[in-house]
Amino acid sequence: MSVSQKVELRISTELKRYRPILDSAKQRDVSESDTVIIVADMLSDIFGYDKHQHVTTEFAIRNTYVDLAVVVDKTIRFLIEVKAIGTALKDTHVKQAIDYGANKGVEWVVLTNGITWRVYKIYFSQPIEKSLVFEIDVLAENPKSADLIECFGILSKEGFSKSSMADLLQQKQVTSRYAIAATLLSDTILDELRRELRRISPGLKVDTDYLRMLLENEVIKRELVESEEATAATSLIKKLQRSLAREKKKTTDPENCGTESSPVPDGNSGSGTSG
Helix, strand or coil, X not given: CCCCHHHHHHHHHHHHHHHHHHHHHHHHCCCHHHXXXXXXXXXXXXXXXXXXXXXXXXXXXXXXXXCEEEEECCEEEEEEEECXXXXXXXXXXXXXXXXXXXXXXXXXXXXXXXXXXXXXXXXCCCCCEEEEEEEEECCCCCCCCHHHHHHHHHHCCCCCCHHHHHHHHHHHHHCCHHHHHHHHCCHHHHHHHHHHHXXXXXXXXXXXXXXXXXXXXXXXXXXXXXXXXXXXXXXXXXXXXXXXXXXXXXXXXXXXXXXXXXXCCCCCCCCCCCC
């Protein structure tokens, strides 16, 4: 999704302005409550929300208050769990933020210390699961970075919607290092690789099982094929390929005309992360 030039300019300009503010706050090791104030200001200046109308600190969930909630037209867009600017974000912080969202039925949660921004999609399954949509370090990233502009643009007042967030999630999942590895190991790509090798070396005898073994053990990093994230990525790629095959069959087989095909999955494949 592309954002307007007005929103893009606001994001890049304000991020540049906030860099010394965040750096100074980090040097001073300001408290969590002071970091919340900075984040609320960022939501207004960078993301375009009215901090008096759209941002609240008085949002209670099971007798405790989430740090910030962004509410537009009486609908909660996302919850924000804020940690002190000098605090490295940890899995325990993620769990707390996810629990907040799950308890209120809010599927998008932001975890931030002002510098690092993580956005999660919550799946209301048993047990509750999550997917990391994106993670950005605003001090390390170029304020004009296309990836940063896209991610922050979709989170902005003008760009946020359930469909835009779901599209971004799927885009991040499909282009993650785990998904790329899963795609390289798919039957379709292995067949293409085998054909290309035989084309450049006529008479070569090589099968796809050998190529798969070679890629898994000698070419691709072990973590990209033997991890929880790899399993989730493999599942996602297979679902997308099956959906594509069904669509192709529907358009080429007259007998299937009018038959509904299963929708492309929205990334609900477990707790995968982006690399």
